[in-house]
Amino acid sequence: MTLSADTFFIDPASPGTLQSQIRQSITAAVLAGRLRKGERLPSSRALAQHLGIARITVTLAFQDLVADGYLESRDRSGYFVAPTAPLAEAPRRRKPLPPGQIDWAQWLDMRHGAARVVEKEVGWQRFKYPFIYGQTDATLFNxxxxxxxxxxxxxxxxxxxxxxxxxxxxxxxxxxxxxxxxxxxxxxxxxxxxxxxxxxxxxxxxxxxxxxxxxxxxxxxxxxxxxxxxxxxxxxxxxxxxxxxxxxxxxxxxxxxxxxxxxxxxxxxxxxxxxxxxxxxxxxxxxxxxxxxxxxxxxxxxxxxxxxxxxxxxxxxxxxxxxxxxxxxxxxxxxxxxxxxxxxxxxxxxxxxxxxxxxxxxxxxxxxxxxxxxxxxxYDAQINRMRATFKDRRTVMRDALAANGLRALRGGVSGGTSFWMQTAEGVDSSALAAALRHDDVLIEPGDPFFAEPGPGGRFYRLAYSSIDAARIPEGIARIARAEAALR
CATH class of the missing domain: 3.40.640.10 (Type I PLP-dependent aspartate aminotransferase-like (Major domain))
Incomplete structure (x- = not known):
């Protein structure tokens, strides 16, 4: 049986090279049992034409899979799923653990999970105005x-x-x-x-x-x-x-x-x-x-x-x-x-x-x-590039904060990647952060930074390490509007 090229897909936006994506899709299909031993793959020319990529990319992926025992090459016949390919595991029926058998409160003191920490937003890149600290700006990395x-x-x-x-x-x-x-x-x-x-x-x-x-x-x-x-x-x-x-x-x-x-x-x-x-x-x-x-x-x-x-x-x-x-x-x-x-x-x-x-x-x-x-x-070249970029972003953010009447506390006189902010009287930074999420803006409320809950309610951190300078003014304007609505 020869598999059709139409059953293969790649996503140009996915991480990894096109070659690695082809390899991963074939190994996943073998391990899942969708490709079986002895089945013939489409020719490298047909698959390359279907995917819209260079034929050499497909050929190299096939050769890697031959070296790992997933495929075999037969003279003038093409590539086949090899007899040495790993077997697909039979699905196992999963049984839920019986409830109520262990009182974990007697075993665990639960102090670690109760710690107040700065929550790391998963998928922060989907937000248009991510004023969050410590994440990498891919445009600055070599x-x-x-x-x-x-x-x-x-x-x-x-x-x-x-x-x-x-x-x-x-x-x-x-x-x-x-x-x-x-x-x-x-x-x-x-x-x-x-x-x-x-x-x-x-x-x-x-x-x-x-x-x-x-x-x-x-x-x-x-x-x-x-x-x-x-x-x-x-x-x-x-x-x-x-x-x-x-x-x-x-x-x-x-x-x-x-x-x-x-x-x-x-x-x-x-x-x-x-x-x-x-x-x-x-x-x-x-x-x-x-x-x-x-x-x-x-x-x-x-x-x-x-x-x-x-x-x-x-x-x-x-x-x-x-x-x-x-x-x-x-x-x-x-x-x-x-x-x-x-x-x-x-x-x-x-x-x-x-x-x-x-x-x-x-x-x-x-x-x-x-x-x-x-x-x-x-590394030195990377640091110089980051310093120049962050200096520019800091200037843009400082001017935008002043233009919108937002209060940044004194700090960062020698640099850094963030401002420490204070809200207007009566505005809680956690409530502000929640409102801003609906407006495509991320900020970090100040409460987790304080030893006791309460005093941090009027503070938040505003970072510029993960946002392009061109987006900063509009993001700051949205923060100002959200804060005004909460007064």
Whole structure:
């Protein structure tokens, strides 16, 4: 039996190459039992003509499937589903679990699911005015260079980096680049033994808390601040919120019981204010006097474009009291999930051992791909492009906010990718966000950033990292109209 070319379809808008789509559609049909062993596929010429693509694309897809045992080529006869093709699994009847057998409330304390977090909108790209933080603008990313680096990392020369179990170690090429290029730009001098690669900054913060909290130790953190950190601290019952002001976290407000302090001095999350150098030195002096440790989350230092970035708090640290956390999530893309921490060797050694008990190490091919992207200069070019674009978008948004009478709180004087906003009296930001969704606009209500529900009702974050400058004025105008309707 010869299958008709009319049974095959591809979607030019789908991710992946046309060749990979053909391959996926055939393997899916074989595994589902729609294509059976011995059945003949349409000729490459007929299928290419039907799909409106080059014949070589179809031929290459067929050859890949031959190599994997799905198809076989018969001389002068064409391509057939091979006898070696995987068998389609017989559908299994699924039975629902019996209800009421386990009282999960007795087994689970339910504290993780109850954490207040910033909800990540699935399919945010369908909104015309997405003022959301931390997502990647595909128009700014160098897809071609990333693809080449990934291909190089998958090559035979890098086979060990791709396949090896590093145990407690990390890719030496990536460690070397971070030590010799990334950290010196923050004024930090470190060796590879001072660096641990993590599954994003969140993983780094979790490792730090696991190692340093317990035995009654308390940790101070910024309020409003990063919800992900607050959720971790809540697991230890060690959270001491400290209200920030126009210069970030005020050292004099730190409780005497705090043994650990978490700060975002470059761009305070979410207000985006930059901690002045005098306050940084004051914080370090206080940490020495009280024998405290400081965790510096430098999540967005690359996005400094209005003024040169101030030196990292870690660069001023003469005693090793500061643990530095960095991430590639904002400068590359959040789905990468790759970050790092910098600390004295004794701490890094323990963190490596703890990491090994949970996930051993981040995937080797991801580490090596990022290492190539950094070392070949693509990363610096990417950062320069993003800085220039975000500087332009910030100017457009600032002017649009002023023109529409919306109130942006002071912050972001050195850059960043968002504004911290305050609503008019009587307008709740969650209600505002809900109303705007119906008008094709996304914003982030402020409540999850605060330690307690309530105070964040009049605040929201407005980001420009995921929206083109040309759409910003109309999006801001829609926010202003929605806020006026809620007064």
């Amino acid at each position: 897809h071609t260079s990333w693809r080449l680096c990934a291909h190089q990392a998958l090559g035979r020369r890098d086979f060990d980096a791709l396949t090896a179990d590093y145990g407690t170690h990390d890719d030496p090429m990536l460690l070397d680049y971070i030590a010799r290029h990334t950290l010196p730009r923050r004024g930090i001098s470190a060796a590879p033994e001072n660096i641990l690669i993590t599954i994003g900054a969140q993983n780094a913060l979790w490792l730090i808390c696991q190692l340093l909290l317990g035995n009654g130790r308390q940790a101070a953190f910024e309020n409003p601040g990063y919800p992900g950190l607050r959720a971790i601290l809540a697991q230890f019952g060690a959270a001491l919120p400290v209200d920030v002001d126009e210069a970030g976290l005020p050292p004099e407000a730190l409780p005497h019981s705090a043994r650990l302090v978490f700060v975002t001095p470059s761009h305070q999350a979410p207000s985006t204010v930059t901690m002045p150098m005098a306050r940084r030195r004051q914080l370090l002096a206080l940490a020495k006097a009280r024998n405290m440790l400081i965790v510096e989350d430098d999540y967005e230092f690359e996005m400094s474009f209005s003024n040169p970035p101030t030196p990292a708090l870690k660069s001023l640290d003469a005693e090793g009291r500061v643990i530095y956390v960095g991430s590639f999530s904002k400068s590359l893309f959040p789905g990468l999930r790759l970050g790092y921490l910098v600390a004295p060797p004794e701490f890094v050694a323990e963190a490596r051992a703890l990491r090994a008990t949970v996930l051993r190490h981040p995937p080797g091919h991801i580490q090596r791909t990022v290492a190539y992207f950094l070392a070949l200069g693509h």
